[in-house]
Amino acid sequence: MLANVCTKALSDQRRGLVAWSVALVLLVGMYAGFYPSFHGSGSYTDLINQMPKALRDLFTAGVGGDLSSGPGYIYMEMLSFMAPALLLVYAIGAGAQAISGEEERHTLDLLLATPITRRRIVVEKSLAMALGITVITTAVGAAIIAFGAATGMGLSTVNVVASMVHLALLALVFGCLALLVGAATGRIALARGIPAAFAVVAYLVNGFAPSVAWLAPLRKFSPFFQYVGHDPIRNGFSFVAIAVSVMTAAVLVTAAVGLFRRRDISC
Amino acid sequence: MPVQHSAAVPPVKVAALTKHFGHRPALTGVSLQLNPGEVFGYLGPNGAGKTTTLRILMGFLRPTSGVANVFGLNAWRDAEEIHRRVGYVAGDVALYDRMTGTELLSYLANLRGNVDAEYMRLLAKRLDADLDRPLRTLSKGNRQKVAIIQALMARPSLLILDEPTTGLDPLVQQQVHELIREHATSGGTALLSSHILSEVQRVADRVGIIRGGELVAVERLDDMRRKSLHHVRVAFTAPIDASEFMIDGVHDVNVDGLALTCAATQAALDPLLRAVTRHQVVDLTCEEASLDDTFLAFYGGGPNAG
Numbered sequence: 001m002l003a004n005v006c007t008k009a010l011s012d013q014r015r016g017l018v019a020w021s022v023a024l025v026l027l028v029g030m031y032a033g034f035y036p037s038f039h040g041s042g043s044y045t046d047l048i049n050q051m052p053k054a055l056r057d058l059f060t061a062g063v064g065g066d067l068s069s070g071p072g073y074i075y076m077e078m079l080s081f082m083a084p085a086l087l088l089v090y091a092i093g094a095g096a097q098a099i100s101g102e103e104e105r106h107t108l109d110l111l112l113a114t115p116i117t118r119r120r121i122v123v124e125k126s127l128a129m130a131l132g133i134t135v136i137t138t139a140v141g142a143a144i145i146a147f148g149a150a151t152g153m154g155l156s157t158v159n160v161v162a163s164m165v166h167l168a169l170l171a172l173v174f175g176c177l178a179l180l181v182g183a184a185t186g187r188i189a190l191a192r193g194i195p196a197a198f199a200v201v202a203y204l205v206n207g208f209a210p211s212v213a214w215l216a217p218l219r220k221f222s223p224f225f226q227y228v229g230h231d232p233i234r235n236g237f238s239f240v241a242i243a244v245s246v247m248t249a250a251v252l253v254t255a256a257v258g259l260f261r262r263r264d265i266s267c
Numbered sequence: 268m269p270v271q272h273s274a275a276v277p278p279v280k281v282a283a284l285t286k287h288f289g290h291r292p293a294l295t296g297v298s299l300q301l302n303p304g305e306v307f308g309y310l311g312p313n314g315a316g317k318t319t320t321l322r323i324l325m326g327f328l329r330p331t332s333g334v335a336n337v338f339g340l341n342a343w344r345d346a347e348e349i350h351r352r353v354g355y356v357a358g359d360v361a362l363y364d365r366m367t368g369t370e371l372l373s374y375l376a377n378l379r380g381n382v383d384a385e386y387m388r389l390l391a392k393r394l395d396a397d398l399d400r401p402l403r404t405l406s407k408g409n410r411q412k413v414a415i416i417q418a419l420m421a422r423p424s425l426l427i428l429d430e431p432t433t434g435l436d437p438l439v440q441q442q443v444h445e446l447i448r449e450h451a452t453s454g455g456t457a458l459l460s461s462h463i464l465s466e467v468q469r470v471a472d473r474v475g476i477i478r479g480g481e482l483v484a485v486e487r488l489d490d491m492r493r494k495s496l497h498h499v500r501v502a503f504t505a506p507i508d509a510s511e512f513m514i515d516g517v518h519d520v521n522v523d524g525l526a527l528t529c530a531a532t533q534a535a536l537d538p539l540l541r542a543v544t545r546h547q548v549v550d551l552t553c554e555e556a557s558l559d560d561t562f563l564a565f566y567g568g569g570p571n572a573g
Contacts, residue, residue, distance in 0.1 A: 002370060002373055002374035002377060003377050004377065004378070005378070008374055012365075105361055106357070106359055106361030107361050107362065107363055109327070109355075109357040109361070110357075110361075110362065110363075110375065110417070111378070112325070112326075112327055112346075113325060113350060113353070113355040113357075114350055114375060114378040114379050115347045115348070115350045115351045115378070115379060115380070116347065116378050117347045262329075264288075264327070264328045264329060265322075265327040265328070266288075266322075266327075266328065267318060267322065267357065267358060267359050
């Protein structure tokens with residue numbers, strides 16, 4: 001487990017990863033348990049449809065709500081807000097720990113004194129974060145498929161997988177942003193705060209864009225649009241969204257490498 | 268034993284090195300060269316620029332101007348290449364607290380890729396380090412031992428040690444000094460910082476004194492010892508004249524009735540004793556001042572002291 005920077009980072013997170021995965025699986029199980037009382041009842045959907053459009057768009061992340069069908073229910077309860085919010089908390093935390101966490105604890109000196117390049121430290125830490133996100137989203141996806149089948153939600157496995165891939169990429173983008181801020185400043189508070197603020201803005205832009213005309217052109221730039229703009233739980237993969245997300249993450253990591261290599265590491 | 272690469276290239280070469288943090292100058296025009304097989308003590312009060320110099324040599328900080336070369340390589344640009352041949356202990360030692368010493372050392376050994384596990388165990392034995400408990404449960408001194416082992420375990424050619432013996436008890440301190448001496452005897456070079464001379468005087472060949480970001484002196488310790496002052500007290504049977512003892516190298520001459528007190532450099536001891544023995548002597552004591560006192564006498568005071 002201590003062969004390189006990446007496996008060391010994963011080994012540090014092993015307890016956290018298990019805890020996050022278990023908690024999210026239980027959350028999916030709980031929501032699935034409520035599903036039978038929503039199923040076939042149009043009244044909740046009517047409630048959503050009675051909301052002002054702007055509010056409805058915000059609640060449904062601009063996709064529209066339908067609580068009576070399996071995909072609509074899992075989208076509304078898990079995918080529109082709860083799952084991305086929790087995944088972002090994990091990813092931003094892991095990204096902030098990657099460089100600025102070690103720097104504030106002064107353990108970064110140990111790493112920097114080895115023949116490992118700063119570039120490799122950033123790349124391996126990013127990889128560890130991506131693997132951590134993969135572990136959690138895999139657990140969530142498996143839980144949705146299993147509990148969905150058990151409660152008769154009628155979910156398409158491919159679409160659940162697609163939703164999880166898009167969710168993982170959303171988390172990766174914000175995790176990479178946290179890593180970038182940490183690598184550029186060495187300050188963990190900034191590495192957590194800036195991406196969190198960005199996430200709130202991006203969520204609001206994506207949610208309000210369908211009902212606020214001047215926001216509409218900005219929507220495509222929101223990582224939340226890449227995540228759910230094409231409604232993955234009903235429509236599956238969007239390769240354009242995947243490409244945009246992967247490139248965004250790659251640009252962020254490249255910038256993190258560049259800024260980290262230029263920076264003084266003071267004690 | 269440490270591998271000697273091209274012997275002609277100085278292990279450390281610093282020229283007109285300047286570092287500013289924002290507008291605050293931390294280092295101004297420092298020039299220094301270390302020779303293979305040399306132990307160099309880098310002395311100065313806290314905040315004088317010792318750590319800044321060492322961190323520039325490690326490639327953690329980029330110089331504002333001037334040259335910082337290690338084995339002829341640029342300390343900033345070629346940091347990773349340099350790190351293959353350097354062992355480093357930070358001034359403010361922080362380790363991965365949840366790991367045990369063994370885990371930490373094997374992790375760092377994996378990252379370095381050229382560590383002899385047998386030698387690592389030998390070092391742990393000599394320093395009596397506890398490698399089996401989580402590092403957070405160890406005392407500061409025991410953590411320091413682990414930091415020293417990780418610096419030495421790859422048998423580097425150059426050791427850069429920022430106050431390596433702080434927090435260590437005298438016996439372990441002595442062990443560390445022996446390890447540094449052995450490293451130098453086999454051709455390795457060491458640069459160690461301290462804020463007190465007595466901590467490095469047993470191990471260093473030369474010392475440099477830095478104050479307010481400027482290197483104010485570089486001295487061989489042997490020369491320093493020659494300059495070291497001896498406090499001499501003599502009691503005579505008959506009154507004497509102070510002017511007889513105004514010899515070059517003798518300071519603070521004071522005659523009080525039948526007693527003489529003065530301070531003399533090593534070189535001035537012989538003429539002083541010849542002057543003394545022209546009279547009948549009742550008692551004589553001669554005590555060597557500590558090198559720290561000598562240092563203060565030469566470099567103490569001044570606007571930047573502290």
